Amino acid sequence: MATLPKQPHYGALPVTGFIRLADLRKILPVSDSTIWRRVRAGTMPAPVKLSEKVTAWRVEEIRAFLDQLGQAA
16 A cells, blocks of 8 residues: 655644544645545544534544654655
8 A cells, every 4th residue: 555645744733623624635635535545444543423514533643643654754
């Protein structure tokens, strides 16, 4: 499986909270399809359903995921 491209600095993310797909796209320069494929494969954190129409990722999990990517690079 191909590795994700190096991600830009993510220090602007809040320490806690949630991030929606549109904002996640700015941090991970990959397509929506790639994000969802990686979620299904278990290679990146799964989002949580906040309401019927709102899905978001926990910022803490995304930060840990990005840190892990940085260590693997």
